[in-house]
Amino acid sequence: MSEQILGLVEFTFLDWFWVVVFVVVMIVCGVIFYRLGKRSESEFFLAGRGLPWWLPATSVYASHTATDTPMWIGGVLYKFGMRGIWFPFFSAWCAVSAFISTRIFRRSLAMSQAEWQSLRYSGLGAELLRGWLAGWQTFMNMFILAWVSAAMGKVGTYLFGWPHWIGLVVFTAICAIYVLSAGYWGVIMADFQQGIIAFTIITIVCCWGIYEAGGAKAIIDKLEVLGESWRLNPFHFDEEFPLAWFITLLIMSTFGGIGMGNFIDWYTEAQRIQSARSLRDASYSIWAGGLAGIFRNSFWAVAMLAFYVMFPNITDSRDYEMGWFRLAFEYMPIGMIGVVFAAVLAIHLSTISTSLNLGALYATHDLYHHYINPEASEKRLVQVGRINTVLLLLGCFILGLTMRKITEWLIFALWLQAAGIWIPSILQVIWWRFNSWAYLSAWVANLVMSWLVVWVLPAVGVMPELPDYQQFWLLAVLVAVVYVPIMFLTRPDDMDHLVKYYVMARPCGFWGPVRREAVKRGLIEMEM
Amino acid sequence: MSLFRKEWTPADADEWTIHDLVASVLSVVSYFLVAVGVAGALLLKVWGFVALAAGLVSIVLMFLIIDPKLKAMSRTFAEKQHEFLEHIDKTTRWEQSEGLYE
Numbered sequence: 001m002s003e004q005i006l007g008l009v010e011f012t013f014l015d016w017f018w019v020v021v022f023v024v025v026m027i028v029c030g031v032i033f034y035r036l037g038k039r040s041e042s043e044f045f046l047a048g049r050g051l052p053w054w055l056p057a058t059s060v061y062a063s064h065t066a067t068d069t070p071m072w073i074g075g076v077l078y079k080f081g082m083r084g085i086w087f088p089f090f091s092a093w094c095a096v097s098a099f100i101s102t103r104i105f106r107r108s109l110a111m112s113q114a115e116w117q118s119l120r121y122s123g124l125g126a127e128l129l130r131g132w133l134a135g136w137q138t139f140m141n142m143f144i145l146a147w148v149s150a151a152m153g154k155v156g157t158y159l160f161g162w163p164h165w166i167g168l169v170v171f172t173a174i175c176a177i178y179v180l181s182a183g184y185w186g187v188i189m190a191d192f193q194q195g196i197i198a199f200t201i202i203t204i205v206c207c208w209g210i211y212e213a214g215g216a217k218a219i220i221d222k223l224e225v226l227g228e229s230w231r232l233n234p235f236h237f238d239e240e241f242p243l244a245w246f247i248t249l250l251i252m253s254t255f256g257g258i259g260m261g262n263f264i265d266w267y268t269e270a271q272r273i274q275s276a277r278s279l280r281d282a283s284y285s286i287w288a289g290g291l292a293g294i295f296r297n298s299f300w301a302v303a304m305l306a307f308y309v310m311f312p313n314i315t316d317s318r319d320y321e322m323g324w325f326r327l328a329f330e331y332m333p334i335g336m337i338g339v340v341f342a343a344v345l346a347i348h349l350s351t352i353s354t355s356l357n358l359g360a361l362y363a364t365h366d367l368y369h370h371y372i373n374p375e376a377s378e379k380r381l382v383q384v385g386r387i388n389t390v391l392l393l394l395g396c397f398i399l400g401l402t403m404r405k406i407t408e409w410l411i412f413a414l415w416l417q418a419a420g421i422w423i424p425s426i427l428q429v430i431w432w433r434f435n436s437w438a439y440l441s442a443w444v445a446n447l448v449m450s451w452l453v454v455w456v457l458p459a460v461g462v463m464p465e466l467p468d469y470q471q472f473w474l475l476a477v478l479v480a481v482v483y484v485p486i487m488f489l490t491r492p493d494d495m496d497h498l499v500k501y502y503v504m505a506r507p508c509g510f511w512g513p514v515r516r517e518a519v520k521r522g523l524i525e526m527e528m
Numbered sequence: 529m530s531l532f533r534k535e536w537t538p539a540d541a542d543e544w545t546i547h548d549l550v551a552s553v554l555s556v557v558s559y560f561l562v563a564v565g566v567a568g569a570l571l572l573k574v575w576g577f578v579a580l581a582a583g584l585v586s587i588v589l590m591f592l593i594i595d596p597k598l599k600a601m602s603r604t605f606a607e608k609q610h611e612f613l614e615h616i617d618k619t620t621r622w623e624q625s626e627g628l629y630e
């Protein structure tokens with residue numbers, strides 16, 4: 001980061017006052033639900049499956065507006081102009097999922113995606129998948145905690161000139177107080193406030209940035225003078241931003257909504273889906289939370305155009321990805337800096353609390369309860385949930401102190417998660433014949449091949465460094481070469497198990513033989 | 529079958545119908561139009577306001593088509609949920625799974 005923008009702001013007493021008030025309110029709000037959270041495992045991790053749609057919806061929005069989000073979205077918007085809004089458009093999977101995979105998952109009643117694997121599949125393959133996903137998600141949430149905390153460390157350095165570790169450790173530790181106390185109840189109630197605060201302040205800062213740049217007309221005029229009018233066009237395609245990439249993104253995001261586990265966000269949403277009080281509430285929570293994110297991105301897009309016309313010559317991505325923060329802290333009027341920082345904290349705490357509780361869910365429900373102590377009492381499970389929360393917190397500090405380049409880590413995680421298992425994650429929802437061994441092999445093949453295609457082979461000169469959309473399709477094909485033969489060489493899942501799953505979850509797609517068996521057994525009515 | 533059907537039997541609501549497909553398509557369209565529309569409207573572009581208005585229409589249509597079905601489906605499922613939860617508790621305990629190590 002450039003030396004000149006370290007220690008950007010000086011807080012007055014009033015600014016610190018607002019920050020302290022916000023932090024205290026957050027902690028009290030979470031802790032107040034201590035009694036509800038400790039009642040059972042279901043309460044500690046799903047708030048008893050009784051939430052109206054607007055609570056998980058604000059949580060979906062809040063937990064997906066992390067500290068690093070303005071950095072990476074702001075970065076691509078600065079670099080690519082208005083068309084940069086398509087980079088975060090992968091969240092459009094929520095639009096389809098709301099009426100397809102959300103419904104199927106909510107009906108399955110699985111507490112986690114790992115548990116869903118053992119409802120959908122049977123036998124040893126199902127157990128291996130459940131164990132794998134539980135371990136992977138426990139690690140992945142620690143990883144998310146680390147990179148989001150690292151981003152907060154970067155913000156602390158940028159704003160106050162603090163050593164990196166202070167921003168990384170202090171605010172994440174504060175968040176752990178209410179997550180430990182009330183579990184998911186604390187997460188969801190704090191998220192509700194944090195979501196509203198984050199949404200409001202992001203919108204205000206963006207509008208203020210546009211105002212500081214002279215308003216919409218001035219932005220358009222300045223871009224013309226700079227010869228950069230193409231930045232106003234969301235459909236401006238060229239070599240740097242090809243049409244093929246855009247089409248790939250649309251296919252990936254929309255069809256991905258049919259599947260489960262295609263995107264890293266799915267695992268978080270799965271918890272929100274199960275915490276909703278009905279199928280209808282689950283659908284609307286995912287739909288509305290996703291739409292709020294789309295709305296936010298468009299505000300960021302225009303604010304970053306404003307930032308661009310104010311600072312058109314920044315070439316270092318580490319500087320321009322801080323654009324939104326600079327609009328917030330350099331241009332907002334006196335008296336608002338503390339409020340803006342409180343909003344940044346809201347953004348940070350919501351993601352941290354989500355990952356702390358979600359990682360603990362997988363470690364507790366899918367590892368401890370399922371494999372180690374199936375007879376554990378509800379009290380014991382809540383205790384283990386708290387211990388796992390602390391372990392995740394410690395792991396995140398160690399991991400977070402080792403990572404500095406936010407975007408590289410983010411892309412690493414997204415590719416590892418998304419490319420090769422994108423199609424298998426859809427197939428497991430829509431096709432009865434797709435079995436556990438096929439899905440397991442897809443995961444393993446994806447882990448190996450994403451490393452090879454993205455880093456190893458280009459580094460040793462065996463293949464060129466491909467654009468990311470070409471990597472996506474290449475990985476989809478290479479991984480299919482592994483799982484398709486394995487699927488046909490292994491037996492389908494047990495029909496009794498499939499029938500039970502079908503009757504409960506009612507999946508869409510190609511389930512003819514299972515449906516006929518369910519009708520034959522009188523478990524569902526025959527179609528008229 | 530009317531796209532704007534208001535009455536659903538429990539059995540009908542449990543089936544996948546054209547309503548789900550149309551709602552999903554309208555949902556994506558509304559996300560797309562809102563993304564473009566909000567940005568365009570903030571830049572005071574006419575196309576932005578048009579896209580935003582079209583997005584809102586799309587949302588209303590989606591709601592009218594899918595909401596009655598979601599309500600019916602939710603009612604039916606809520607009655608079965610307790611029974612299903614007991615079933616899950618029994619069948620997902622790994623040492624009790626049938627045919628686990630076949």
